[in-house]
Amino acid sequence: MPHYQYTAMDAGGKTVKSIIEAESQQALIGRLRDGGFHVLDVVEAKGPKAASLRSKGKMKPKSLVVFSRQFATMIDAGIPMLRCLEILGASCKDPVLKAAIESVTLDVKGGSALNEALTKHPHVFSKLYINMVRAAELGGILDIILDRLSGFLEYEMEVRGKIKSAMMYPVMVLGFSILMLFVLFSFVLPRFKEIFSDMDAKLPPLTNTLFNFGDFMAATWWMQLLFWVAVFAGYKWYGRTEKGRYNLDYMKLRFPIIGDLALKMSVARFTRTFGTLINSGVPMMRSLEIVGETLNNSVLTLAVDNTRLSIREGNRLSTPLSASGLFPQMVTQMIDIGEESGRLSEMLVKIGDFYDEEVSQTVKGLTSMIEPMLIIFMGVIVGFIAISVMSPIFTIVNEIK
Numbered sequence: 001m002p003h004y005q006y007t008a009m010d011a012g013g014k015t016v017k018s019i020i021e022a023e024s025q026q027a028l029i030g031r032l033r034d035g036g037f038h039v040l041d042v043v044e045a046k047g048p049k050a051a052s053l054r055s056k057g058k059m060k061p062k063s064l065v066v067f068s069r070q071f072a073t074m075i076d077a078g079i080p081m082l083r084c085l086e087i088l089g090a091s092c093k094d095p096v097l098k099a100a101i102e103s104v105t106l107d108v109k110g111g112s113a114l115n116e117a118l119t120k121h122p123h124v125f126s127k128l129y130i131n132m133v134r135a136a137e138l139g140g141i142l143d144i145i146l147d148r149l150s151g152f153l154e155y156e157m158e159v160r161g162k163i164k165s166a167m168m169y170p171v172m173v174l175g176f177s178i179l180m181l182f183v184l185f186s187f188v189l190p191r192f193k194e195i196f197s198d199m200d201a202k203l204p205p206l207t208n209t210l211f212n213f214g215d216f217m218a219a220t221w222w223m224q225l226l227f228w229v230a231v232f233a234g235y236k237w238y239g240r241t242e243k244g245r246y247n248l249d250y251m252k253l254r255f256p257i258i259g260d261l262a263l264k265m266s267v268a269r270f271t272r273t274f275g276t277l278i279n280s281g282v283p284m285m286r287s288l289e290i291v292g293e294t295l296n297n298s299v300l301t302l303a304v305d306n307t308r309l310s311i312r313e314g315n316r317l318s319t320p321l322s323a324s325g326l327f328p329q330m331v332t333q334m335i336d337i338g339e340e341s342g343r344l345s346e347m348l349v350k351i352g353d354f355y356d357e358e359v360s361q362t363v364k365g366l367t368s369m370i371e372p373m374l375i376i377f378m379g380v381i382v383g384f385i386a387i388s389v390m391s392p393i394f395t396i397v398n399e400i401k
Contacts (some may be wrong), residue, residue, distance in 0.1 A: 004028050004044055008037035022103075031106045059124060063094035065153045067101070072146035081142070082108055100124040113137060127290045128273060135281035145280050152276050159268075159356055166363045170370040177378050184385060189214045192389050201392050210388040242298075249297045253326070261362050266300050267331060268355035275348030285311065300326060317344075 004022055009015055022028035025042055032039050067088060074084040085108060089101035100121040107117035115134035118125040129149060136145030193211050196203060203211070217224075238244035253259045270291055277287035285308055292304035303324040310320035318336035321327045331351055338347030 004042055006032065006039065006043075007041040008032050008039050031110050059094045059096040061153065061157045063092070063097045064124070064129075065150050065157065067092065067097060068146050068150035068153065072143045072150060075143040075146065081114065097124060114142075127293060128277065131282050131286065131290055132277065132280045139281050148276065148280060152272070155272075155356075156269075159359065162360055163363050166367050170367055170374060173371065173374045173378075177374065177381075180378075181381065185214045185217050189385070189389075190218070196392055199396060201396050204388075204391050204395070206384075207388045207392055210385065246298045246302070249299045252297070253299060257366065261359065261366070262297070263326070264355050264359050264362060266295050266297055267327060268352050268359055270295060270300070270304070271331065271348045271355065272352030275345045275352060278348070279345035284317075303327075 004025060006028060007015065022031065025044070029039050029042055032042075070088060071084055074087070075081065079087075082105070085101060085105040089098060089105055092098040092101055103121065104114070104117040107120070108114060113134075115130050115137060118130045118133060132145050132149055133142070136142040139145075189211065193214070196207075235248075239248050252262050255262075273294055274287055274291045277290060278284060282290070288304055288308045288311075292301045292308075295301050295304070303321070303326050306324065307317065307320040311317060316336070316339055318332045318339060321335065322329070322332040334347050334351055335344065338344035341347075
């Protein structure tokens with residue numbers, strides 16, 4: 001949809017200027033008037049402003065956490081929802097979220113329900129968020145659900161932050177290692193080869209092998225670059241097809257060590273999201289549909305879809321999950337106990353907590369294993385280069401003596 005820049009005056013006589021997304025210019029004018037604004041000017045946003053707004057399709061996750069927490073606090077304090085949205089829209093610093101809040105405010109002023117207004121901004125508010133707000137509006141517990149949502153989003157952001165920080169050091173070491181090897185093969189080794197060639201030194205097989213490898217890398221670097229670009233493009237293309245995406249996701253789950261980590265992360269996300277939705281009053285079938293879309297793995301999504309079909313036929317939740325062979329036995333057993341005891345949402349959240357901790361421990365174990373392996377690998381490479389270069393030097397020194 002196009003974006004429009006408008007200038008309007010609210011009921012208090014304050015001039016408001018903003019850029020907002022709308023179906024048409026007339027539709028935006030109608031929304032502004034329904035919201036109690038006196039429209040002064042509306043033009044289609046073009047050029048740098050519209051381009052910057054469209055290019056920033058994502059916002060900072062922390063912005064949504066802060067918005068949800070402040071919204072919950074203000075609703076709990078008895079401030080009308082419309083006034084809350086106006087205050088939050090005016091104080092928001094994130095441009096993407098700010099534009100979405102202003103659009104939602106106009107829709108709510110026009111008579112739309114909050115969840116209906118949020119639906120128009122899927123790049124900002126996920127299906128999980130929208131459905132929990134819908135359940136909150138039906139149950140009259142908007143402040144409780146918003147507080148729960150902010151806690152859920154904050155916890156997910158914290159888990160992702162821990163994983164990123166844990167992987168930062170190995171990635172930096174690997175990057176530095178690649179850079180160092182590039183410098184050695186591009187600048188250092190050719191210089192040594194030129195010196196040995198000028199001295200007519202007889203090179204040992206180890207040194208010849210190293211120099212030949214360096215020559216090969218220097219002569220075919222563009223071919224290797226094209227090869228990896230082609231591999232990456234082929235991977236992306238194959239991943240866009242339905243069969244390719246399924247096969248790649250299946251390989252990710254079966255890959256040693258990494259597959260176990262990916263499965264634990266998916267199980268943690270599945271159980272925590274599912275438990276939060278059920279606890280917020282969202283029906284089980286709708287919750288499963290939302291959870292399946294948030295897993296980002298077509299193999300697990302298919303398993304969740306099959307679970308929905310199985311539940312429609314009268315089976316219990318734990319039965320199809322166990323039959324899929326993807327979910328650990330402990331997970332299906334705890335879900336079964338939760339169904340029997342009537343505490344399914346509580347049990348799902350506990351499973352999510354457990355697997356989040358498992359993910360943290362697995363990442364720590366991986367980093368503690370990767371770091372020494374990288375150091376050993378670099379030590380072997382540098383040692384091989386050093387021996388290959390020093391051997392002819394020792395030979396020349398002995399001949400001179």
